[in-house]
Amino acid sequence: MRPFDDIDRLANTPALDKVAAPLRDAVHKVLRRQDVKDALHGVWLGHPLHPVLAQLSIGSFASAGLLDAVPRTRRPAATLIAVGLVSAVPTAAAGWADYADGHEEQQRVGVVHAAANGVMLAGYVASLAARARGRSLRGALWGWAALAVGTAGATLGGHMAYHQAMGANHAEGYPHIGPGDWTDVGTVAELPEGEPTRRIVGDVGVLVVRHGDVVKALADRCAHASAPLHEGHLTGTDGSECVVCPWHGSVFRLDDGSVVHGPATAPQPTFRTRVRDGRLELAVTGYEAVPAS
Ligand code: FES
Known part of the structure; x- marks a missing residue:
C-alpha cells in the first residue's frame, strides 16, 4: 500500500461527515457577505488566496524550527513563531471559505487538515509561553513538535489541492x-x-x-x-x-x-x-x- 492511500481512506470515511457537515454549515452562516467571501477565495487575485497566505505561516514556522536548532538564535525563532501565529488567522479564514464550497470528500480530508493545524497552533502558543517563562529549550521542543504536526496537516492540504483538485482550475484543459x-x-x-x-x-x-x-x-x-x-x-x-x-x-x-x-x-x-x-x-x-x- 502506498502512504497516500491512507489519505484516500479519509476521503471515503462518511463518519467524518458528523463533524465536517456542521462545520460547513457554520461557515456558511458566518460568511454571508459575498464581498468577504470573494476576498477570502481570492477572486481579486485571480488565484486561491489560502495557499498564498499559507506560504507565510508555513515559512515562518519552518524557519523558526531551523533557528531553534542553531545556538543563540532562539529569540528570532520566537519572533518567527509569532509571525506565523498572526498570519495563521487570515490563512485559516481563507481556508474555511474554500472548505465550505468543497465536495464532501474534500471536506472530510479538510476537517482532519484543520484539526492538525489547530493542534499545531496550540503547540506554538505553548512554545511561546514556555519561552516567555525563560524555558527556551522547552519552547524549542514545543516548536518542533508543533512543526511535525503542522507538516502532517500541510501534507493533507497538498493532497486536497493536488489529488482532490480543490482550488485547481477545472476548465484549464x-x-x-x-x-x-x-x-x-x-x-x-x-x-x-x-x-x-x-x-x-x-x-x-x-x-x-x-x-x-x-x-x-x-x-x-x-x-x-x-x-x-x-x-x-x-x-x-x-x-x-x-x-x-x-x-x-x-x-x-x-x-x-x-x-x-x-x-x-x-x-x-x-x-x-x-x-x-x-x-x-x-x-x-x-x-x-x-x-x-
Ligand atoms: S461554483 Fe463550484 S462548481 Fe461552479
Whole structure:
C-alpha cells in the first residue's frame, strides 16, 4: 500500500461527515457577505488566496524550527513563531471559505487538515509561553513538535489541492482537448433564445447562449469544481450578461468568461463563434481563451 492511500481512506470515511457537515454549515452562516467571501477565495487575485497566505505561516514556522536548532538564535525563532501565529488567522479564514464550497470528500480530508493545524497552533502558543517563562529549550521542543504536526496537516492540504483538485482550475484543459478547427454544432434557429444550452464540440461540452444571431460560448464545466454551467441561470451584472453556476454560485461574464463572484478564481474559457448559412460553428482551440464574437 502506498502512504497516500491512507489519505484516500479519509476521503471515503462518511463518519467524518458528523463533524465536517456542521462545520460547513457554520461557515456558511458566518460568511454571508459575498464581498468577504470573494476576498477570502481570492477572486481579486485571480488565484486561491489560502495557499498564498499559507506560504507565510508555513515559512515562518519552518524557519523558526531551523533557528531553534542553531545556538543563540532562539529569540528570532520566537519572533518567527509569532509571525506565523498572526498570519495563521487570515490563512485559516481563507481556508474555511474554500472548505465550505468543497465536495464532501474534500471536506472530510479538510476537517482532519484543520484539526492538525489547530493542534499545531496550540503547540506554538505553548512554545511561546514556555519561552516567555525563560524555558527556551522547552519552547524549542514545543516548536518542533508543533512543526511535525503542522507538516502532517500541510501534507493533507497538498493532497486536497493536488489529488482532490480543490482550488485547481477545472476548465484549464478545454483549449488543449477541443478540436483544432471550426466545428458545426447545428442550426442557430434550434438554439432557444436567451437560455443556457449545451452543445458538444468534439469531446467537450460548451455552454452556448443565443440572442438573435449573436451567440456566446464558454466552457461548460465550471472552473471551480466542474459543475455543468448550462444547468445554471443567467443574470445581469454591471451591464454584462452572466451565468450563475448551479453548484456553488460562481458568476462568470458571458463576454469574456471573467469571474464576477467566486468561489471560482480562474476565468471560464470563452470560444469563438460564427454563423454560416444559418448554422452555428464553434472554435475550441488554442491555449489562451479567446473572446467570444
Ligand atoms: S462548481 Fe463550484 S461554483 Fe461552479
